Amino acid sequence: MRECSQCLSDVPDESCAACPSCGAPLAPPDQAATQAANQPDGGLESATAELRRFRRQFEERAIALSESALRRAERALSSAETQLRRATIMLVDLCGFSRMGTQMNPEELSQLAARFYKICSDCILSRGGFVVKFIGDAVLSVFGAPVAFDRDTENAVYAAIDIRERFRQLYDPPGPGRAVSIGLATGEVRSGVIETPAGKTYDIIGDTVNLAARLQGQAGENQIFVCARTREATERQFDSAPTAPLKLKNISDAYIAYRILDEKPAPAPRRVFESSFFGREKELEALRSLLVRAPESNAPVQTAIISGEAGLGKSRLVHEAIQRSGVGDRTIRWEASPAGAEILLHPVMEWLRREMRLAPDAGADDVELAIRAHLGRVTPRADDTDAQTLEYVFGTPRALQTFRGVPPERIQRNLFAILRELILAHGGSKGVVLIVDDVQWLDALTLKFLEAFAAWTGPAATAPAETPSAAAAPSAATTLILIFRTGAEPPAISKPAVSLNLQPLSESERQALLGQLVGTNALPASVRDLILSRGAGNPFFLEELTRLIRRALIEQLAPDGESLKEQIASLLPVSLVDVIQSRIDRLDLRTRQVLQCASLLGVEFAFRLIQLFDVVREGLDDQLQTLRALRYLDELAAPDPTTRDILYYFVHGLYRDVAYATMLDEQKRALHLALAQKLETAFADRLREYQELLAYHYAHGGDARKAIYYLIKAADHQAGLGGESHALKNYGKALELLRAQPPSP
Ligand SMILES: Nc1ncnc2c1ncn2[C@@H]1O[C@H](COP(=O)(O)OP(=O)(O)O)[C@@H](O)[C@H]1O
Numbered sequence: 001m002r003e004c005s006q007c008l009s010d011v012p013d014e015s016c017a018a019c020p021s022c023g024a025p026l027a028p029p030d031q032a033a034t035q036a037a038n039q040p041d042g043g044l045e046s047a048t049a050e051l052r053r054f055r056r057q058f059e060e061r062a063i064a065l066s067e068s069a070l071r072r073a074e075r076a077l078s079s080a081e082t083q084l085r086r087a088t089i090m091l092v093d094l095c096g097f098s099r100m101g102t103q104m105n106p107e108e109l110s111q112l113a114a115r116f117y118k119i120c121s122d123c124i125l126s127r128g129g130f131v132v133k134f135i136g137d138a139v140l141s142v143f144g145a146p147v148a149f150d151r152d153t154e155n156a157v158y159a160a161i162d163i164r165e166r167f168r169q170l171y172d173p174p175g176p177g178r179a180v181s182i183g184l185a186t187g188e189v190r191s192g193v194i195e196t197p198a199g200k201t202y203d204i205i206g207d208t209v210n211l212a213a214r215l216q217g218q219a220g221e222n223q224i225f226v227c228a229r230t231r232e233a234t235e236r237q238f239d240s241a242p243t244a245p246l247k248l249k250n251i252s253d254a255y256i257a258y259r260i261l262d263e264k265p266a267p268a269p270r271r272v273f274e275s276s277f278f279g280r281e282k283e284l285e286a287l288r289s290l291l292v293r294a295p296e297s298n299a300p301v302q303t304a305i306i307s308g309e310a311g312l313g314k315s316r317l318v319h320e321a322i323q324r325s326g327v328g329d330r331t332i333r334w335e336a337s338p339a340g341a342e343i344l345l346h347p348v349m350e351w352l353r354r355e356m357r358l359a360p361d362a363g364a365d366d367v368e369l370a371i372r373a374h375l376g377r378v379t380p381r382a383d384d385t386d387a388q389t390l391e392y393v394f395g396t397p398r399a400l401q402t403f404r405g406v407p408p409e410r411i412q413r414n415l416f417a418i419l420r421e422l423i424l425a426h427g428g429s430k431g432v433v434l435i436v437d438d439v440q441w442l443d444a445l446t447l448k449f450l451e452a453f454a455a456w457t458g459p460a461a462t463a464p465a466e467t468p469s470a471a472a473a474p475s476a477a478t479t480l481i482l483i484f485r486t487g488a489e490p491p492a493i494s495k496p497a498v499s500l501n502l503q504p505l506s507e508s509e510r511q512a513l514l515g516q517l518v519g520t521n522a523l524p525a526s527v528r529d530l531i532l533s534r535g536a537g538n539p540f541f542l543e544e545l546t547r548l549i550r551r552a553l554i555e556q557l558a559p560d561g562e563s564l565k566e567q568i569a570s571l572l573p574v575s576l577v578d579v580i581q582s583r584i585d586r587l588d589l590r591t592r593q594v595l596q597c598a599s600l601l602g603v604e605f606a607f608r609l610i611q612l613f614d615v616v617r618e619g620l621d622d623q624l625q626t627l628r629a630l631r632y633l634d635e636l637a638a639p640d641p642t643t644r645d646i647l648y649y650f651v652h653g654l655y656r657d658v659a660y661a662t663m664l665d666e667q668k669r670a671l672h673l674a675l676a677q678k679l680e681t682a683f684a685d686r687l688r689e690y691q692e693l694l695a696y697h698y699a700h701g702g703d704a705r706k707a708i709y710y711l712i713k714a715a716d717h718q719a720g721l722g723g724e725s726h727a728l729k730n731y732g733k734a735l736e737l738l739r740a741q742p743p744s745p
């Protein structure tokens with residue numbers, strides 16, 4: 001059966017020239033196959049063996065290789081001439097292998113070599129590289145030939161790090177036969193099928209290959225040496241250090257190479273706070289003792305539940321507790337949002353995309369590669385089903401096909417198991433801390449997963465541990481922290497270890513906080529008292545009131561005693577939402593519009609996305625800077641590691657909510673529609689992954705036809721994962737829209 005490339009619907013009739021669903025013209029059936037069959041047989045014959053090898057390398061490990069990549073490989077491997085291409089060459093060597101010949105029997109030696117080959121080829125292939133040949137105790141591979149993908153050099157370095165990681169995990173301490181040395185070089189190579197006494201075979205030759213070999217020769221145990229070009233192409237992603245000048249064969253000058261240290265760390269903590277933290281000692285202590293507790297064996301997941309009104313300081317409290325306990329590097333943070341509530345597994349997907357460094361313009365092939373590489377890196381025990389389960393969630397065509405007819409409960413069970421593995425692996429042997437903020441907006445499936453995760457008591461505790469060094473050791477002190485606003489239904493967690501309901505700050509804490517907020521430009525005592533009583537011990541309310549008053553003072557109110565107090569009293573809103581509302585009202589039209597567009601994107605958003613709105617594109621940079629200066633928004637400390645995109649966030653979720661609410665229905669509809677259309681184009685290669693988001697924006701954007709289409713697609717996907725409540729709701733909405741449609745002619 002064919003599929004429409006425009007709307008992705010199945011086209012049952014082979015004779016159709018246009019898609020029956022959307023009317024887009026269709027490619028004739030199996031155009032690719034026909035083309036291939038018609039190709040003159042010339043060089044193809046001689047290269048089929050190599051092509052088969054190319055195909056097999058990936059297929060045996062079930063690594064997705066797109067048809068287009070195969071066709072490109074076919075072309076490259078069938079051309080009689082070798083091609084000159086820019087590529088990255090990697091030579092991996094098993095340290096001290098030749099010396100071991102005397103100490104081990106042949107059986108042991110070949111087992112060791114086989115394991116080495118397997119690790120190397122798994123890591124190379126899963127990053128889109130090609131294994132050229134095994135040479136004794138070394139593996140030669142190429143990235144960027146015979147087929148080039150995006151980011152080949154970067155992938156080569158990732159593969160090197162993956163291999164090194166696998167060896168580090170397997171063998172501690174390293175030593176002969178227990179470590180690798182790796183050399184990488186980027187440059188021109190001759191690539192193609194060449195004649196050898198043993199027959200035709202694919203090979204790469206050139207100075208770049210020699211350079212990679214020389215660099216490998218200089219690298220010590222578990223070291224990765226790269227040339228200047230490789231480093232230059234990847235320095236955004238990896239930390240590196242120059243080597244001492246090296247003496248390389250056939251290179252007259254001393255050669256400076258670079259040693260790859262590691263992937264660069266993820267961005268710094270997202271929020272920058274204006275004031276120091278006051279009070280909450282008891283709560284901090286409760287969280288701290290939970291976070292730094294000794295590993296335990298019988299109840300691996302301990303839960304803390306934190307509730308309170310908006311602005312009382314729930315998120316900040318957890319942030320402080322994490323900082324003070326020094327567990328930031330084994331913390332995962334998931335954030336739910338109002339728009340995400342409609343999207344199954346929304347915070348999980350966002351987390352995975354970040355972890356896998358999935359660029360927004362990646363295609364379905366890249367998604368599969370990224371998933372497999374990520375699993376290989378994080379939990380080497382993961383198998384093919386695990387990978388396909390994640391692919392299913394991302395909606396890749398192959399996984400959808402594979403799981404057709406598989407009961408949703410089974411997919412869900414697999415999914416929950418693999419998510420748990422990925423989460424636990426993040427904490428290593430000390431135990432991970434998973435923070436889920438704004439739980440009141442979680443989608444049903446993420447909530448269900450978290451409830452199962454909290455109730456999980458570790459791998460069958462009675463069984464003797466097979467692999468004591470396994471990453472997800474049952475003795476880790478795994479902690480789950482759930483934060484939600486008062487008024488929402490609490491998650492069904494039985495016996496949380498810590499349960500905190502935040503109360504307003506005490507009188508003295510309010511004084512101290514206000515003192516700091518106001519700073520040196522002291523306000524008259526009467527105005528201070530007014531703020532303190534209005535602020536009701538809510539730190540966010542206090543902050544916002546202070547901002548409002550500061551602004552008012554700048555705008556020249558009569559600055560004398562009683563009349564000032566009266567003027568301010570008349571100006572001061574009575575609730576937190578009102579104060580935010582009045583701060584938003586004070587913005588000029590264009591700046592407010594930027595805030596409103598952003599409110600459709602979520603509490604956190606990328607510059608790339610807000611720029612999609614035509615209405616605000618002009619002068620957008622300036623408006624964003626204004627909003628930052630006035631603290632409606634802020635900018636993340638570091639840009640997105642994959643896209644280098646600047647990320648912004650509303651200083652508080654309430655700002656997003658209020659900004660959204662300030663729009664008239666007509667305005668909202670227009671923006672949702674514009675965004676839906678832009679996203680549809682931007683994510684053209686991964687529509688299945690984003691169909692829930694598109695359904696949401698089209699439904700709010702009033703395009704009934706598109707909305708119905710995506711609502712049904714989204715509901716199908718949700719039903720397939722066992723998200724019945726979401727599916728039902730979306731089918732219901734689609735039906736409602738259908739009923740409202742004029743009868744078709
Ligand atoms: N104990 C505190 N001391 C000082 N500032 C605080 C305190 N608690 C919260 N804040 C500030 O109040 C604002 C709102 O806090 P936040 O944690 O986002 O609230 P919540 O998560 O409860 O909605 C933030 O700017 C934060 O820095």
Ligand SMILES: [Mg+2]
Nearest residue numbers: 314315316437
């Ligand atoms: Mg919060």
